[in-house]
Structure formats: C-alpha cells, structure tokens
Amino acid sequence: MTQVPEPPAMEVVEYTDPLCPWAWGSEPVFRRLRAALAGRVRWRRVYCILFDHDDDPPPDPAAETAWYMDYVAGISRHTGAPRAVRLQRVAESSWPSSLVAKAAELQGNAVSERVLRRLRETVFVLGEPADTTALALSAVRGTPDLDLERLSRDAACAEVLEEVRADRAEARRPVPEVLSGPGGSPHPGTAKETAEGGYRYALPTLLFRVASQRRTVPGWRPFEEYAAAVEELCPGLLSSPAALSAGAALERYGSLTDPEVRLLTQGPWPPQHAVRAETANGPLWLHPREAAVHPATIPR
DSSP states (O other): OOOOOOSSEEEEEEOOOTTOOOHHHHHHHHHHHHHHHHHTEEEEEEEOOOOHHHHHHHOHHHHHHHHHHHHHHHHHHHHOOOSSSSOOOSOOOOOHHHHHHHHGGGGGHHHHHHHHHHHHHHHIISOOOOOOOHHHHHHTTOOOOOOOOHHHHHTSSSHHHHHHHHHHHHHHHHOGGSOOOSSSSOOOOEEEETTTTSEEOOSSSSEETTTTTTEESSSOOOOHHHHHHHHHSSSTTOOOOEEEEHHHHHHHSSSHHHHHHHHEESSSSSSOOOOOEEEEEEEEEEEEHHHOTTTTTTOO
C-alpha cells in the first residue's frame, strides 16, 4: 500500500512585497534559510501591497522620487543590497507585480522564485518599478521554464485577484507580538499603522508556525535569529547545507548580489562566465543564460 507523505510540520509565512527595499535587502538571508529548510516546511508568501491604489499621489513627484532614492540608499548602507543608479519614479502600485508574482506560483516554485526576483530587480537594479501589468510581464520575459502567455492569463484571472486581496487582508491582521519592536536592528519590524486606523506587518516579516505554537521574526535580521526561531519550534529541523561553488550558485540562482556571494558561496569569485551588471553600489552577477534575457543587460 502506497504511503502518503506527511505534510511539512512547519509553515513559514513570508509577509513581503516585490517592491520593498527591506525585503530586497533580506534576500541573501532568506535564500540561505530556504535552502536550509528545503523540503521540510511549507513556505507561503503573502503579498502585502506596500503601494496601494488608494494612496494619495505626491504633490511633487520629482521631489518624492528624490526623497525615496535617498531612503533606499540609506537602507542599502545597512543591507549592502544593490540600488539603482537612477530611480525613474516611486512605484504607483504594488498590485501588478503582486498579481504576477502570485500567478507565477501556479507554475511551480522554481519559476515563481525567478519571477519574484526579476520583479524586485526592476526597482533596485533597473530603477523602473514594475508598477503596471505591462511592465511586470515585460520584466519577467525569458525567465527559464516560464510560460509567459499562461502567466499573463493567470495574472488577470479572478482567482488570483482574490488570492492577493486575501493576502492584503491577512497582512493587516498582524499578531500582537509585532505591535512593539524588539530592537536590535535598524529595521526592527514594528507593525505599521494603516490609513484605516489599523496595523499591518512591517516588511519583511517571517512567521514560523507549528500547530498552535508560533514564532515571529520581523524586520531586517541576521540568519541566526531565524534559525533560533526554527530551533525553538522544531529542534533539529534546520539543516546546514554546504556553501555552493561560484559556478553552482550562479547556475542555481541566475542572479546574485555581492552580499549573496558572501553568504551563499565558497571559493574564488567571480567565475569566468559570470556577467556583471552595474548598479549604484556594486554589481549584480548574472549567469550567461540569464544575462541573455535580463533587462539589465539587453537593450530596452
């Protein structure tokens, strides 16, 4: 008799937004954590809609963009994450990129990871946020194994829209322990007040849940704090995957920042075949196959 595999004991909920600078800066640690938990947990992303439809337009878009560039630069000094040489505008809406990211999940984990990564890179590498459906779909064109026509249909369907609406609502029901920040970080992750008079999770926040127990790690945190939360709930669950060689890491991820190189790889860097795309504060390293279709390295 065939045995049905038991579901993962732990659920990891990632509250995020494709266009969030702190979430972008957390990518190295989250990539390491996902590798250490691969096959052992259910990892679920909740798209919180950082830039909403009903946000008031800025009275001076140029001044708002200049302020936001300085804001992102300040975050980059903490995280080491790349930032764009020039930001064309502050994103008008997170809905298009969130819908595309959610729709990509229907094509499997490998595809959805690459799609979300491309959407993040539109802001922090290219300086043009994917804040329209056309821009979001254009940004992910050429992603390995992606069916772009299906993605376009799925991102426009009612079911995916309802899922993202549910994500937005869930993000605005934070657990009580994030209503005050634990400190110890330039971004402690205290829940943010909303225009409706409530609160939403600060981004990013990870919630680890096993049965009736949970641990929440909000804001920008080192790997060790996430590992400690996992160990408290499920001792021994977290593995220690070996660091990848330069070539293997680039093959696996397609694009890597310098902070990711330091955290995820071992040995000499860069590999000879790596393609370097410049940003304002360091390179984005691309596998040649990724570089052939990536908007950072092809004429637009």
